[in-house]
Amino acid sequence: MPIPSATSQLEFLQNVQAVLEDGQFVATYKFALLVALADLAVESGIEDDAACRVALFDIAEKFVDYYWQQSAPYSGALRAEVLSQNSGAQASVVNLLISERQRIGTLAQLRSDHRRWSRLLSRVARTVREMPLHRLQVVAGQLRQFMYAHDDDPNGIVLLPGVAFHLRRFHPLVTGLARDRWMAQIRRIPANLYAIGQTQDLETFLFAADRxxxxxxxxxxxxxxxxxxxxxxxxxxxxxxxxxxxxxxxxxxxxxxxxxxxxxxxxxxxxxxxxxxxxxxxxxxxxxxxxxxxxxxxxxxxxxxxxxxxxxxxxxxxxxxxxxxxxxxxxxxxxxxxxxxxxxxxxxxxx
Ligand SMILES: [Zn+2]
Structure with a gap:
């Protein structure tokens, strides 16, 4: 199969930029979803114009991965607390992970408890389907289906032809932009004001994973x-x-x-x-x-x-x-x- 044209690559990047600049969302899920899709596109191995099915469970697993670290208390300037990922009540994925953290030490341990792990993924998958999957492609109130179609498949989505290619090729650019906006969103949420203060290295806490x-x-x-x-x-x-x-x-x-x-x-x-x-x-x-x-x-x-x-x-x-x-x-x-x-x-x- 051929690869997408230069014009369609440019168009894709413009759409991603529009999605990231749209300030309508209150939770950080959209950023996590964009990073997840880019990571999964790399893992798909697709190098041409092909469409790509992405299972909701795989997206959920990425969410758990990213938010696990962020559901630990952040020891900022004034007091240590879990950062809010939503301008209203705490994001439900974070609440789920906070309660898992109280029970178990590491993500690896959680993953090896097969029943608990799949129950957690089901719950996260439901949140992904109900929230960011529906909102990611809405720009200024208008739906732009440039990454995937909104259909009724409860178990996954299909990235449109060329999208996996674009996400693979521009992975550093797309994930870098998404993480920047993610961090900016966390700084803007009033509940985080005291926890963040002005001194700590927020970026390291949010995105540098424990090796x-x-x-x-x-x-x-x-x-x-x-x-x-x-x-x-x-x-x-x-x-x-x-x-x-x-x-x-x-x-x-x-x-x-x-x-x-x-x-x-x-x-x-x-x-x-x-x-x-x-x-x-x-x-x-x-x-x-x-x-x-x-x-x-x-x-x-x-x-x-x-x-x-x-x-x-x-x-x-x-x-x-x-x-x-x-x-x-x-x-x-x-x-x-x-x-x-x-x-x-x-x-x-x-x-
Ligand atoms: Zn050596």
Whole structure:
């Protein structure tokens, strides 16, 4: 299939801008929905004009992901409290997560309690359907169906032809704008005035996710890499091993096990927020095959916790490498050495 024309790409961006500039909404859900659709478009792997079905449960899962962190008390200038995400009563998704937080420690634990997790997703999905899904495309009181049609499917939406492509291509732009507006909205809500004050780093609190929990995957990653660093191939000692996001967290937030690798602390540090060179990509693909083989023996909880399906990680990598190729960024080789990305990643990452 062909890719969308330059004109339709521009039109799409103008519509997104119009949606974000429309000041009619009282909750922050619309921003979360836009970020969710952009993230899911990356994960869809669509690279042409095709339409894309998005399940409501997948959107709900993204909502839980984003709002989990934001449902913790924010210790601002005057007193610590959960920030309001709505100019009236607190947003219901936040209330749901506040009560889950009182019961359980981490999102990973919540996810592995299968019954509770799906009940939570159903409730969040209902809110998404009733609220932002209906309002996202309303600009100045007029409905513009430029992303998806408003139909009666209770379980999902279909992104119109070209929309997944646009959201993938302009992911950093769209999510960056949405997060800026999201933060501005939170600052405007009067109930947050005392909590925010003027001093704290609100952006870090809202959007920089906690990287700590990934360290729990170290034993499994080490085992399936034979005890070696994915990048330099050297043996990993006890004190110098770290878990690294293969596709950098700054590009796309994906904590699933296939996107995590065991590496030396110094290799991890040298790589910074860059993509790894194609030699590393090749080893990563092989490593993920080994990971899938060993995980057939894992428990159901392990699988839910680690998001073991290698498909999303591969599609996210295909997006990240395709983008790096298009905008000609360099990729990390070793130490301080980088190189220009060749075209081999396409065949490595094709399914
Ligand atoms: Zn290393």
């Amino acid at each position: 700590l929990p990934i360290a729990r995957h170290m034993p499994k990653l080490r085992a399936c890499q034979g005890g070696y660093c994915l990048y330099c191939g050297g043996r990993l000692g006890d004190g110098d091993a770290q878990v690294d996001h293969f596709v950098p967290w700054s590009l796309h937030r994906f904590d699933g096990l296939p996107n995590l690798v065991a590496a030396h602390a110094h290799c991890n540090r040298d790589k910074r927020d860059l993509l790894a060179a194609e030699v590393h990509l090749e080893r990563w693909m092989e490593r993920n095959e080994a990971l899938c083989r060993t995980s057939s023996t894992s428990t159901a909880e392990d699988v839910a916790d680690a998001q073991l399906d290698a498909g999303p990680a591969r599609r996210i990598a295909a997006w990240a490498y395709g983008r790096a190729f298009d905008i000609r960024t360099s990729v990390w080789l070793k130490g301080r050495q980088t190189e220009v990305l060749g075209g081999r990643f396409r065949s490595l990452l094709s399914a």
